Amino acid sequence: MRAITVTEPGGPDALAVSEVPTPSPGEGELLVNVVAAGVNRADTLQRRGHYPPPKGVTDIIGLEVAGVVAEVGASVEGWNAGDECVALLAGGGYAEYVAVPAGQVVRPPEGVDLVTAAGLIEVAATVVSNMRHVHLADGETFLVHGGTGGIGAFAIQYAKQHGCRVAATAGSPEKVELCRELGADIALDYHDDWVAGLKEATDGRGVDVILDVMGAKYLGDNVKSLARLGRLVVIGLQGGVKGELNLNALLGKCATVTATSLRFRPASEKAEICAAVASDVWPMVADGRIRLARETRVPFAEVQRAHELLESGDNVGKIILTL
Incomplete structure (x- = not known):
C-alpha cells in the first residue's frame, strides 16, 4: 500500500510517498480502507521528531481518518466490510489502509461526506x-x-x-x-x-x-x-x-x-470518548448546531504542501488529505 513516510526528522520536505506492507487487523480490530485523513499539529511535531507514537504503534503519521471497513478482525461485532466509518488513531492515518481497535471506530455524522468527516473526530x-x-x-x-x-x-x-x-x-x-x-x-x-x-x-x-x-x-x-x-x-x-x-x-x-494527551490514553478510554462523540456531538453536527469548520482538501501526494500550509499560520479551519 502507499503511505507517507518520514525520511528523517525535519521540515515538510522530509515527507515522502512510499510503498509499505498493508497491515492486517488483529483481534478486536478493523482494517479501514482510508478515503481521507485529517492533518493536525501533532503530525508536524512527529515529523520533526518531537512527538513519537506510543510504544508498539506504527511510526506512520496520522491521528484520524475516514473510510470504508475493508476487513473485520476476530471478536468484532456490529461492523461489516463496506461500512463507512470514522476512526480515532494513535498513528497510521497517512496510508491507504490502517488497522484500528473497533472501539475507536464510529459511523460518520448523518449527512456529512467521508472527506469532511475525516477532519472531525480528533477535534x-x-x-x-x-x-x-x-x-x-x-x-x-x-x-x-x-x-x-x-x-x-x-x-x-x-x-x-x-x-x-x-x-x-x-x-x-x-x-x-x-x-x-x-x-x-x-x-x-x-x-x-x-x-x-x-x-x-x-x-x-x-x-x-x-x-x-x-x-x-x-x-x-x-x-x-x-x-x-x-x-x-x-x-x-x-x-x-x-x-x-x-x-x-x-x-x-x-x-x-x-x-492531557489524547494520543497516549489507553484504548478503553478512547473507546468511551469515541462513544460520547457519536452520541453527543454527531447529532449537533447533523442538525447544524455545530457548524463544520472551513476545510482545505489536499491530494495525498501533496502532503508536503499540506504541512507547509498548516505551519504557515495562514490556514483557517481543517486541512484534509484525500486519497
Whole structure:
C-alpha cells in the first residue's frame, strides 16, 4: 500500500510517498480502507521528531481518518466490510489502509461526506474529553486560544451549546471576526494585550476554564486570566515545553493547572470518548448546531504542501488529505 513516510526528522520536505506492507487487523480490530485523513499539529511535531507514537504503534503519521471497513478482525461485532466509518488513531492515518481497535471506530455524522468527516473526530474527541476532564459547566466563562483552527472553531461552538460565555483569541482582525461568527462573545487579537482585554470584558473576574494549545509561552498569562477556582488545561505545546509557574498566583485563586494527551490514553478510554462523540456531538453536527469548520482538501501526494500550509499560520479551519 502507499503511505507517507518520514525520511528523517525535519521540515515538510522530509515527507515522502512510499510503498509499505498493508497491515492486517488483529483481534478486536478493523482494517479501514482510508478515503481521507485529517492533518493536525501533532503530525508536524512527529515529523520533526518531537512527538513519537506510543510504544508498539506504527511510526506512520496520522491521528484520524475516514473510510470504508475493508476487513473485520476476530471478536468484532456490529461492523461489516463496506461500512463507512470514522476512526480515532494513535498513528497510521497517512496510508491507504490502517488497522484500528473497533472501539475507536464510529459511523460518520448523518449527512456529512467521508472527506469532511475525516477532519472531525480528533477535534471532537479532544474537546469533549478535556471539557469533561475539567468539568466545564453551564454558565461558566470559557476561553480557547487559536479560535479559528480546527480545535478552536469546534470548542467555541461546543461551549456555546453547553451554555457558556465564550472567549477566543486569534491572529488577525479577519480571524477575530470569524470567532464572533462562530459564537464567541469575546474575541481578541493575540498580537494585542489579550490579558487586559479579557480582564476588561469579564469585569476583572477572569475565566473559569481555559483550553490552551500554546503551553509554556502562555502559562503565566493564562494563570493571570483565571477566575477563582479556575481550571487551565494544556493540550498543545506550540509555545514551548518549559515555563515559569507562579504558585502564589495559583494559590490565591485556588486554581488548577492540568495537561492531557489524547494520543497516549489507553484504548478503553478512547473507546468511551469515541462513544460520547457519536452520541453527543454527531447529532449537533447533523442538525447544524455545530457548524463544520472551513476545510482545505489536499491530494495525498501533496502532503508536503499540506504541512507547509498548516505551519504557515495562514490556514483557517481543517486541512484534509484525500486519497
